[in-house]
Amino acid sequence: MTPIESNPAPAPAADPAPSPAAPAAIVDVRVWEWPVRAFHWGIVVLLVALVVTANVGGSWMDWHMRAGYAMLALVLFRVLWGFVGGPHARFSSFVRGPGAVLRYARSLMRGAKEGHVGHNPLGGWSIVLLLLALLTQAATGLFANDDISSDGPLVKFVTKDLSDAITSFHRRHVWWIFALVAIHVTAVFAYLFAFKENLIHAMLTGRKRLPASTSPHPEHGPLTVRALLLFALSAFVVWWVVKKL
Ligand code: HEM
Numbered sequence: 001m002t003p004i005e006s007n008p009a010p011a012p013a014a015d016p017a018p019s020p021a022a023p024a025a026i027v028d029v030r031v032w033e034w035p036v037r038a039f040h041w042g043i044v045v046l047l048v049a050l051v052v053t054a055n056v057g058g059s060w061m062d063w064h065m066r067a068g069y070a071m072l073a074l075v076l077f078r079v080l081w082g083f084v085g086g087p088h089a090r091f092s093s094f095v096r097g098p099g100a101v102l103r104y105a106r107s108l109m110r111g112a113k114e115g116h117v118g119h120n121p122l123g124g125w126s127i128v129l130l131l132l133a134l135l136t137q138a139a140t141g142l143f144a145n146d147d148i149s150s151d152g153p154l155v156k157f158v159t160k161d162l163s164d165a166i167t168s169f170h171r172r173h174v175w176w177i178f179a180l181v182a183i184h185v186t187a188v189f190a191y192l193f194a195f196k197e198n199l200i201h202a203m204l205t206g207r208k209r210l211p212a213s214t215s216p217h218p219e220h221g222p223l224t225v226r227a228l229l230l231f232a233l234s235a236f237v238v239w240w241v242v243k244k245l
């Protein structure tokens with residue numbers, strides 16, 4: 001892509017030779033398109049709402065189930081987006097083999113972290129695990145019951161014993177999500193304090209300031225229509241499963 005903003009360090013007038021200590025040129029790169037950011041902050045809000053409504057219970061279970069459908073639709077959307085979304089959102093750009101993961105982990109331990117424009121190879125796997133965990137949680141909710149008045153829409157397809165077993169899994173599995181989120185948020189703050197890399201700002205604005213040498217920075221065209229169509233498709237699939245199956 002064309003750098004949007006470039007700040008090469010000016011050479012000092014008295015010493016035209018490049019100084020080894022001169023700061024590297026920095027470019028301002030668009031990394032996370034709006035659908036990725038909307039997805040991320042959407043699932044954060046929904047996860048909080050889901051945990052609160054499940055714990056309050058009673059009539060709030062209706063909202064628990066609605067929020068669960070919204071979570072399911074968002075995660076389905078993100079999986080599809082992982083194939084046809086922006087360059088850094090695609091699974092092919094951040095799901096890497098064990099060699100790349102080990103190399104990255106070693107670079108972290110040496111304190112000479114490899115630069116990555118999007119997710120790094122270690123973070124990439126944590127994102128795959130988070131998506132799988134959210135999908136599992138939402139899918140098992142469809143078969144869960146609270147023994148009072150709230151039955152997931154697919155309870156009718158399984159025996160009461162199986163629904164109870166799935167419900168018990170659904171209640172325990174959320175701790176796996178909490179563990180993954182705790183690691184995820186700790187890692188994000190570790191990057192902020194240890195490497196002075198503000199990933200949160202990037203997930204809010206979509207932009208990162210990176211050394212010009214961190215390449216490539218593939219740019220993408222407008223993705224809005226594609227994102228809206230895919231989101232409509234995901235919402236339709238969830239609606240069909242809940243209402244028509
Ligand atoms: C509460 C539950 C949370 C969940 C389930 C979650 C999940 C995720 C997922 C799935 C991604 C990948 C985004 C994508 O590629 O589409 C991601 C990235 C990210 N999340 Fe979260 N997140 C949570 C909370 C947070 C919080 C509270 C923060 C900030 C303090 C945060 C900061 C970030 C950042 C900065 C990235 C980008 C990481 C990178 O640059 O590789 N997340 N998160």
Ligand code: HEM
Pocket residue numbers: 047050051054055064065066067068069071072134135137138139140141142143144145146147150151152153167170171174
């Ligand atoms: C990622 C999405 C979801 C999360 C994070 C989540 C979280 C939770 C949690 C933490 C509980 C346990 C509350 C407790 O132990 O008191 C629970 C219970 C329950 N959830 Fe979900 N849930 C999700 C999706 C769904 C969906 C889609 C449905 C159904 C449409 C659903 C239906 C239920 C039911 C019926 C219970 C009651 C179980 C009981 O009272 O024993 N959940 N959920």
